[in-house]
Amino acid sequence: MKELHKVLNEITEFTTNIETDYPELYRSLDENPMTLPVSQHPHMDKVVMQEYLESLKQMLYHYLKEHKSLNV
Numbered sequence: 001m002k003e004l005h006k007v008l009n010e011i012t013e014f015t016t017n018i019e020t021d022y023p024e025l026y027r028s029l030d031e032n033p034m035t036l037p038v039s040q041h042p043h044m045d046k047v048v049m050q051e052y053l054e055s056l057k058q059m060l061y062h063y064l065k066e067h068k069s070l071n072v
Helices: 002-021 023-029 046-071
Strands: none
Touching: 002 023, 002 046, 023 046
């Protein structure tokens, strides 16, 4: 349970960072298929939450990579 709490805190910090530093990306989080559960009653455990955190990190990584290429 402690590890799940740690992952949830990381998700909160990461999404707060995105909201603050990349508001244009934050607006799309609710609409992104990666962030929406597929099943009606999804099972949420440490593994699922860790995968979600990783998907957020990948989303930011790809956003920054694309944004940099547009500014070059």
